[in-house]
Amino acid sequence: MWQQYGDIYRCYFGPFLTVVVNDVPGIKALLADERTSDRPDLFLFRATDNNKGLGLSNGHVWRTQRRFALSTLRDLGMGKTFLQDTILDQVTEVLKIFSDTNGKPFNPKILFGQSLANVICSVTFGQRFEHNDKHFLRLMELFAENNILAGFNRPLQIFPILRLIPFSKFRRDYLALMRNINELHEFIGVLIKKHGIKETSDGVRDYVTAFLQTQELEKNNPNSTFDDEQLVISVRTLFGAGTDTTAGTLCWCLLYMIEHPEVQRKVQEEIDQLLGNSQLVTMEHKVNLPYTEATIMEVQRNSPAVPATGRGVTDDIIHDGYLIPKGSHIAVNMYGVHHDARYFPQPETFRPERFIDEKGRIFRPDAFMPFASGKRMCLGESLARMELFLFFSNILKHFDVRAAPDCHISPNDVIFGQVNVPGRFELAITPRRL
Known part of the structure; x- marks a missing residue:
């Protein structure tokens, strides 16, 4: 539709007037506008989050909770080397598990999910789980199911009445999603109750403690947004x-x-030239590994986990001569921008060099926005970038990655859920001779 109608056009998704934006200046301007800071008012958003949490809340609730989250996560070291040891502990465990596969085919997604969830555990609860802990495994199952079920339920965002059709796929998928959400909330609620308020000699040690302290301070404020449901949904948002x-x-x-494989070799050669055999790659090495970082960026450009984002319009906006009326929705086509030849020449070619300037340094064009843009851009961008760099660089430092025998994989094989992930694939890991 973008190729046919241009950088901005309108269409209807069911009853919802939606304005789709496909150009960088338009996206930057609209996402920075206070009148587009809300999420769209959609049925599933209300059913699952009830204007709570950090991802789908709006208005005063969202502003208060986002401000609190940004401040708390900053105090807890989000994106700073303070968290590096926690991440590297998980990296070391992943490297050991990779080594134990002895070259046998496996799918790494569950392992990655467990390791990254443990990093979030350290931020939210100040603790981590063992990978074989049955409660932790169930938590991971619930989040994986939630991603798929959210995708199945997308038709209900447009036609909520479908969920009421007896014995239909729509009703079955809706009830499964709500059971999943309820179990997640019960699980997180139990963890919070067991946790209570815990501090160290240096002060607050995790997100839950900081929230509970603020809740106690505001217990006599009738307008406080710090209630039990808000905490549960915020923790669910952080985990997801x-x-x-x-x-x-x-x-x-x-x-x-x-x-x-030629890119894989270049990444490995860059790391080998900088580090000794026994060293782990750390954030201190990042500035000297531009090709490695550029490769991660090129992956995010080609296959962004969240290819589009939506906003609700709270007042009339005149943009580029067009009226975007109050109550309509804005859809930001980040996938389209990432594959637009105006911003990324030969967009279908996998070329990490596009993110390296003539001086050999990382170049971040405005059109590169895997974490969105504006007032609701991803809270955890700095943490995610750190995790991606440390996991990816250390895996390629220690292992060669190849497809499992008889496993035909392709970047075009995608599972569409809340986030887009590769279709089921298996790989084989071979230790490198350093």
Whole structure:
């Protein structure tokens, strides 16, 4: 539709007037506008989050909770080297499990999800789980199911009445999603109750403690947004956003390395020239590994975990001569931008060099927006970038990645859920001789 109608056009998804934006200046301007800071008012958003949490809330609730989250996560070291040791502990465990496969085919997505969830656990609860803990495994199952079920239920965003048709697929999928959400909330609620308020000699040690302290301070404020339901949904948001997207991107990274072995070799050669055999790659090495970082960016450009984002319009907007009326929706086509030859020449070619300037340094064009843009851009961008770099670089430092025998994989094989992840694939890992 973009190729036919241009950078901005309108269409209807069911009863909802939707304005689709496909150009970088338009996206940047509209996402920075206060009148587009809300999420669209859609049935499933209300059913699952009830204007709570960090991802789908609006108005005063969203502003208050986002401000609190940004401040708390910053205090807890989000994106700083403070969290590096926690991430590297998980990297080391992943490397050991990879080594134990002895070259046998396996799918790494669950392992990545567990490792990244443990990083989020350290931020939210100040603790981590063992990978074989049955409660932790169930939590991972619920999040994986939630991603798929959310995709199945997308028709209900347009026609909610479909969920009422007896014995239909729509009703079955809706009831399964709500059971999943309820179990997730019960599970998280139990963890919070067991946790309570815990501090160290240095002060607050995790997100839950910070929230509970603020809740106690505001207990006599009738307008407080710090209630139990808000905390449960916020923790669910942090887990979901901080696990599925990054785990999916790491899978994409390995898949593209299989598809492009020449890029895999270049990444390994760059790392080998900088580090000794026994060293782990750390954030201190990142500035000297531009091709490695550029490769991750090229994966995100080609296969963004979240290819589009939506906003609700709270007042009339005149944009580029067009009226975007109050109550309509805006759809930002980030996938389209990432594959637009105006911004990325030869967009279908996998070429990490496009993110390296003539001086050999990383170049981040405005059109590159895997974490969205504007007032609602991803809270955990800095953490996700750190995780992607440390996991990807250390895996390629220690292993060669190839497709499992008789396993035909392709970047075009996608599972569409809340986030887009590769279709089921298996790879084989071979230790490198360093």
